[in-house]
Amino acid sequence: xxxxxxxxxxxxxxxxxxxxxxxxxxxxxxxxxxxxxxxxxxxxxxxxxxxxxxxxxxxxxxxxxxxxxxxxxxxxxxxxxxxxxxxxxxxxxxxxxxxxxxxxxxxxxxxxxxxxxxxxxxxxxxxxxxxxxxxxxxxxxxxxxxxxxxxxxxxxxxxxxxxxxxxxxxxxxxxxxxxxxxxxxxxxxxxxxxxxxxxxxxxxxxxxxxxxxxxxxxxxxxxxxxxxxxxxxxxxxxxxxxxxxxxxxxxxxxxxxxxxxxxxxxxxxxxxxxxxxxxxxxxxxxxxxxxxxxxxxxxxxxxxxxxxxxxxxxxxxxxxxxxxxxxxxxxxxxxxxxxxxxxxxxxxx
Ligand code: GN1
Ligand code: MG
Numbered sequence: 006x007x008x009x010x011x012x013x014x015x016x017x018x019x020x021x022x023x024x025x026x027x028x029x030x031x032x033x034x035x036x037x038x039x040x041x042x043x044x045x046x047x048x049x050x051x052x053x054x055x056x057x058x059x060x061x062x063x064x065x066x067x068x069x070x071x072x073x074x075x076x077x078x079x080x081x082x083x084x085x086x087x088x089x090x091x092x093x094x095x096x097x098x099x100x101x102x103x104x105x106x107x108x109x110x111x112x113x114x115x116x117x118x119x120x121x122x123x124x125x126x127x128x129x130x131x132x133x134x135x136x137x138x139x140x141x142x143x144x145x146x147x148x149x150x151x152x153x154x155x156x157x158x159x160x161x162x163x164x165x166x167x168x169x170x171x172x173x174x175x176x177x178x179x180x181x182x183x184x185x186x187x188x189x190x191x192x193x194x195x196x197x198x199x200x201x202x203x204x205x206x207x208x209x210x211x212x213x214x215x216x217x218x219x220x221x222x223x224x225x226x227x228x229x230x231x232x233x234x235x236x237x238x239x240x241x242x243x244x245x246x247x248x249x250x251x252x253x254x255x256x257x258x259x260x261x262x263x264x265x266x267x268x269x270x271x272x273x274x275x276x277x278x279x280x281x282x283x284x285x286x287x288x289x290x291x292x293x294x295x296x297x298x299x300x301x302x303x304x305x306x307x308x309x310x311x312x313x314x315x316x317x318x319x320x321x322x323x324x325x326x327x328x329x330x331x332x333x334x335x336x337x338x339x340x341x342x343x344x345x346x347x348x349x350x351x352x353x354x
Pocket of ligand 1: 037059261
């Protein structure tokens with residue numbers, strides 16, 4: 006039960022719910038937004054507070070999702086995506102001064118999320134979902150969308166931010182991570198390949214999800230994928246973001262949080278399942294250039310995540326936060342090992 010004085014109470018009342026009738030509990034393990042499950046007299050919903058420091062213009066997310074919702078309703082009404090629910094005044098984004106920006110999403114019943122991919126079947130099911138997502142939106146005019154985080158997966162920009170942190174970040178942390186800094190600076194060829202890819206006139210902007218971790222897919226009790234969730238970073242981008250982040254997050258049996266790096270490995274059967282499912286799901290929608298960059302996608306996204314974590318470590322954890330000293334250094338080191346393993350896998354192909 007929520008007290009009338011709880012900061013969330015005015016949010017609930019914007020949706021016509023009495024705080025005293027609601028039960029609210031934390032949901033999910035996202036690093037950026039805060040998510041709750043809300044049980045109201047009118048049923049169960051998902052409530053989210055948008056991290057306003059990361060998503061500096063929450064209205065951009067709201068507009069993007071409205072355009073996509075209208076498009077999906079008109080062109081693929083049976084395609085399931087959890088779009089925001091309207092408050093009593095019709096808005097799908099509620100701003101409560103001092104408390105922040107909130108929105109409510111439908112709760113999809115009889116589903117659960119998975120944190121680590123245990124077998125190739127799950128990887129296949131999730132990759133089909135994310136391919137289906139981009140495929141359904143292939144005809145959508147991508148110029149209608151604005152970036153909710155400008156240059157989000159722009160490797161050149163991420164590399165520049167990394168270089169800047171290496172010069173202007175916390176000097177103690179720069180010393181502490183000198184070896185990893187050197188190792189990751191050695192991955193510069195990936196940045197040049199990125200530049201070449203985006204300069205190629207055959208490279209088109211698509212509607213990408215940009216956060217294809219397995220916990221962003223809902224599964225039913227038979228482990229069949231039902232739909233994708235977490236649409237805040239849905240924006241124009243390059244094809245490699247989604248398949249690349251699947252290679253990054255599904256191929257390894259342990260997550261980016263693992264500090265025992267000896268457990269980090271790349272499972273070839275999972276990579277093959279991702280590739281097969283993505284190609285099947287996108288079928289002719291991928292261009293020949295994109296097809297030649299399937300495995301580059303994995304390297305690019307793993308490398309990008311490694312330098313994002315290390316940049317944040319050097320900048321005193323302002324973006325991702327840290328639950329223990331050196332947390333982002335561990336995450337960055339983890340991703341650097343994963344990159345080596347993925348590059349070895351790529352060579353073996
Ligand atoms: C963030 O908040 P979450 O867990 O959905 C991040 C992703 C990273 C991920 C790493 C907006 O996602 O880009 O890949 O952490 N999202 C944002 O776990 O920065
Ligand atoms: Mg996310």
